[in-house]
Amino acid sequence: MSYFLSKLVRFNRSSVVGAVGIVSVGSTLLFSDDDTRFRTFVTARLPLPSQDASLLTLAVPNDLFPPHLPSFGQHGILSLSSYRVGPGSSSDISKEASGAVHDGSKPCGCFGRDTIANAAAKVGPAVVNISIPQDFYGVTTGRSIGSGTIIDKDGTILTCAHVVVDFHGSRSSSKGKIEVTLQDGRTFEGKVVNADMHSDIAVVKINSETPLPDAKLGNSSRLRPGDWVIAMGCPLSLQNTVTAGIVSCVDRKSSDLGFSGLPREYLQTDCAINVGNSGGPLVNMDGEIVGVNIMKVLSADGLGFSVPINSVCKIIEHFKKSGRVIRPWLGLRMLDLNEMIIAQLKKKDASFPNVSKGILVPMVTPGSPGDRAGFCPGDVVIQFDGKPVESMKEI
Incomplete structure (x- = not known):
């Protein structure tokens, strides 16, 4: 040194x-279900030119739309440019319309009418709605909502940390329950296994007697600006909502958004995301998860950001090895x-x-x-x- x-x-x-x-x-705010010694706090100050963008975990007035905290009195009724999809049979999905991302520069030429619908149908059954009752001195005052994706048939769910963990390092709720609702209507009680507030990634677990539908993880390093992607989730608790857009930038730096601390990179897209989309998957045309939607800019249209799935996989490996993310x-x-x-x-x-x-x-x-x-x-x-x-x- x-x-x-x-x-x-x-x-x-x-x-x-x-x-x-x-x-x-x-600094990082860490949460581990097994060890509370590593809980610390972060205070972040944004420069004035960059107050139009912030992690949803930061309470920045006026400019930011916090997808996990709906407030109709403040924002009014929201206009959602999205449509709903139902579960589809895997046999109905055409391989010719997969729209896969290729390593070469030659377009695949296979983007068809059903490409987006087929990709959404692959992931849709694994997308869940996460709801947490909020209380004030024992009185339920509302619910915190978000989205997540089942990534293992055993009930392992990938979501945002700010959806399931509050600023004190643990979610305070009436009875302390996390309600997870699947696309088919089944409801389970979830438990936070691990969460890392620095990256805003968390893992929740539900238990089921039968295998659950899961989604396949893709490779975010293969994405290019201009590639089509879809954002899935439960904005305003409207389950099975899908919006489509393109990748605007594959390596948007945290410093570009005015964030201090350890450097981070995000996928920038123009997919419409709203209250409740936090934690939902960003999906490529192969029906694979390539990112986790975490934030948007309120004062502009078409500026959404996701954590690349390759970064998420590294975080999950840290969770498995030590129960927390170890950083320099x-x-x-x-x-x-x-x-x-x-x-x-x-x-x-x-x-x-x-x-x-x-x-x-x-x-x-x-x-x-x-x-x-x-x-x-x-x-x-x-x-x-x-x-x-x-x-x-x-x-």
Whole structure:
């Protein structure tokens, strides 16, 4: 670590900590059904130019449409440009109309009238409605709704963390029940197995005496801008709702949306998603899950975002191995320096280094990798791996 990071001389650190607001970076809120020791909290501050986009787990007023928290009084009646599909027989699905994504650049030329309907029919029976009663001092005040997909016949369901986990790390509800309703009308009681708030992915389990319909996971790395996809779920508790669109971007960076912390990438589509779509699948024309729908931008049309299924699979592997997602951690709180901050620091302490860019380290967690590498509060990072750095995202 000390080889890769170059620091300037240290100065009066107490004055820096007193003069600069500390921004929390790289933290995650973890939930594990088996171990509560790893529950922590995140505070995120969005820059003003980027307040039009945010994870649905963040309460940002006015601009964001929170699909998991319907409020007719606030948003009015919503116009849903979607249609409903029923379960279809696998024998009715034509292979010629699969619309599969090919590795080459040559179009398959097989997109037909029934392509979207066939893809939806493959996944539809595995899409579920997730409903959680909400209470206030013992009185049921409403329900939190969302969607999910059965990915294993044993009742393993993939959904969003913010649908089943609240901001305190556990879902508070009357009787603590998670109700899962299948497309055929059957209802089960679900249990949160694992959830990771940083990625907004969770796994819920239901028990059934008979095998349940499940959906096949695809390969999100094969998606290209312009590929057709469909979003499925239960917006406003309207089960079996399907909307179609195209992939707008396959690697939309979290920094593009104004998110701090560890970098993340999303699939951007123009599929219509609304209240209750959170946790539902994004499906390719082969009827495979290629993403999990988690958020949209309220102040614009056709800006929806999904977690790529390849990333989801890695998260699930972490769940299976350790019950939580393990990520790199430096134990440093960092702040990007700009001209205004540098001027304020120099005014506060004349010994502040003469720099124009860099990263201030106002806090170091004792015993962390950063602490063991020799970092101290007040350090300024100017190089990483021998190259100049100007912002945290370069580290």
